[in-house]
Amino acid sequence: MNYAFDFGWLFDYWPVLVKGILITVELTLVGGILGVSLGIACAWARALGPRWLGAIVATYVELIRNTPFLIQLFFIFFGLPALGVRMGELEAANLAMVINLGAYGCEIIRAGIQATPRGQFEAGASLGMSRIQTFWYVVLVPALQRIWPALSSQIVIVMLGSAAVSQIAAEDLTFAANFIQSRSFRAFESYFVATLIYLALAIGLRQLLRGLGWTIFPRRAAR
Amino acid sequence: MSLIEITEVKKRFGDNEVLKGINIDVAPGEVIAIIGKSGSGKSTLLRCINGLETIDEGSISVAGAQLLPDELHLKALRLKVGMIFQGFNLFPHLTAGRNVMLSQTVVKKTPKAEAEVMAKKMLERVGLAHKFDAYPDQLSGGQQQRVAIARALAMQPIALLCDEITSALDPELVNEVLSVVKELASEGMTLLMVTHEMRFARDVCSRVVFMHQGRVHEIGPPEKVFANPATPELKQFLGVIH
Numbered sequence: 001m002n003y004a005f006d007f008g009w010l011f012d013y014w015p016v017l018v019k020g021i022l023i024t025v026e027l028t029l030v031g032g033i034l035g036v037s038l039g040i041a042c043a044w045a046r047a048l049g050p051r052w053l054g055a056i057v058a059t060y061v062e063l064i065r066n067t068p069f070l071i072q073l074f075f076i077f078f079g080l081p082a083l084g085v086r087m088g089e090l091e092a093a094n095l096a097m098v099i100n101l102g103a104y105g106c107e108i109i110r111a112g113i114q115a116t117p118r119g120q121f122e123a124g125a126s127l128g129m130s131r132i133q134t135f136w137y138v139v140l141v142p143a144l145q146r147i148w149p150a151l152s153s154q155i156v157i158v159m160l161g162s163a164a165v166s167q168i169a170a171e172d173l174t175f176a177a178n179f180i181q182s183r184s185f186r187a188f189e190s191y192f193v194a195t196l197i198y199l200a201l202a203i204g205l206r207q208l209l210r211g212l213g214w215t216i217f218p219r220r221a222a223r
Numbered sequence: 224m225s226l227i228e229i230t231e232v233k234k235r236f237g238d239n240e241v242l243k244g245i246n247i248d249v250a251p252g253e254v255i256a257i258i259g260k261s262g263s264g265k266s267t268l269l270r271c272i273n274g275l276e277t278i279d280e281g282s283i284s285v286a287g288a289q290l291l292p293d294e295l296h297l298k299a300l301r302l303k304v305g306m307i308f309q310g311f312n313l314f315p316h317l318t319a320g321r322n323v324m325l326s327q328t329v330v331k332k333t334p335k336a337e338a339e340v341m342a343k344k345m346l347e348r349v350g351l352a353h354k355f356d357a358y359p360d361q362l363s364g365g366q367q368q369r370v371a372i373a374r375a376l377a378m379q380p381i382a383l384l385c386d387e388i389t390s391a392l393d394p395e396l397v398n399e400v401l402s403v404v405k406e407l408a409s410e411g412m413t414l415l416m417v418t419h420e421m422r423f424a425r426d427v428c429s430r431v432v433f434m435h436q437g438r439v440h441e442i443g444p445p446e447k448v449f450a451n452p453a454t455p456e457l458k459q460f461l462g463v464i465h
Contacts, residue, residue, distance in 0.1 A: 117310075117312075119312035120311050120312060122306075122308065123312035123371075125275065126275065126301055126305065126331040126375075127305075127326035128301040128331075128378065129302070129376070137325055138325075141316045142314075142316050145316070217316065218316075218358070219315060219358045
């Protein structure tokens with residue numbers, strides 16, 4: 001092996017990397033927050049909502065969970081313009097991530113809702129709360145607490161999966177790595193650095209989610 | 224005039240008719256114990272009164288609020304009758320104080336400060352003012368049940384339904400809950416309780432309802448029901464219990 005490692009290019013290309021990191025973080029934040037919100041709404045619809053709505057949501061969930069993320073992304077970015085729906089690569093990337101996490105999040109959160117003891121619903125009802133109020137104030141937080149580790153993992157998966165958006169020229173971290181290696185011809189170094197950054201981002205995100213869990217759920221889950 | 228009117232109530236689970244025409248009228252301030260074997264329909268009856276179960280025939284009304292299956296009527300009914308459960312059913316993610324405040328702010332739209340004052344008052348009434356900031360998993364079973372009572376009282380119901388509220392408690396914790404109930408009774412609260420505490424039923428209740436196979440088998444003041452059971456079923460039930 002006589003390959004000479006050279007990380008000197010970092011000095012020239014670091015603004016590209018920083019921009020890539022920022023976009024990956026932005027995609028994760030927006031995808032995470034809106035995706036989990038969508039997941040909560042869908043989980044409510046499937047577990048407790050009217051049957052017709054549950055059926056629509058079930059179709060959406062199965063459609064997303066049984067097709068590749070890359071195809072979903074291409075469909076939104078390249079396919080929808082045929083119907084007159086045009087958007088920039090970042091909007092398309094954000095939308096794809098929200099839709100994707102929404103579907104996976106729905107199933108995870110639904111499991112948490114369905115594990116709620118019946119007595120919680122009955123206590124809410126007997127205090128005069130409507131079904132929606134009982135869901136929002138009584139059921140939701142303990143349900144999220146039950147599945148928080150699984151949901152956290154899914155958010156990290158979606159963050160890592162965001163690498164695919166480089167394929168529609170959204171300038172995320174993977175796009176930056178591709179760009180740098182095509183200019184510097186330093187493939188090993190480019191992807192090595194990208195790998196380390198992704199690793200740091202993923203570990204950081206996990207810690208962030210764990211800390212968030214401690215704040216939202218001050219007590220150990222009951223039952 | 225009756226406060227709670229239960230008229231010809233029938234309830235089926237599939238082919239199994241668990242309530243076969245129940246008639247009970249409860250006057251304001253009455254304390255009623257519902258006793259009977261498991262499967263006799265006593266819990267189901269209680270759950271029908273605030274609409275946790277639907278009824279198939281007959282009618283139930285509480286202080287003029289009819290039991291009807293839509294959310295608006297159910298809410299009106301449930302604002303008049305509180306319910307306390309065997310398993311406490313406190314909200315685990317909220318402190319005792321927040322448990323008592325929640326339905327006030329959500330259902331009655333009471334301002335937070337006002338709801339907090341009420342919560343403190345109600346917790347004090349059950350002897351737990353000092354546990355305002357404790358979470359349910361930091362409380363004993365007896366304390367949790369007393370918080371549940373405070374939570375129901377904070378909605379200022381006209382009547383309370385108690386569904387075997389001491390059955391899940393360790394024996395030494397039963398009395399702290401019963402003494403709270405006893406105090407409510409002496410203050411004139413209308414109470415319907417499914418219970419296995421026969422001594423309590425005898426000492427505190429104005430009437431005892433003995434249910435058997437989905438019917439009110441015997442009903443009367445505790446002296447009569449306990450001292451002079453008229454039917455062999457009640458004799459046998461009391462014999463088994465003692």
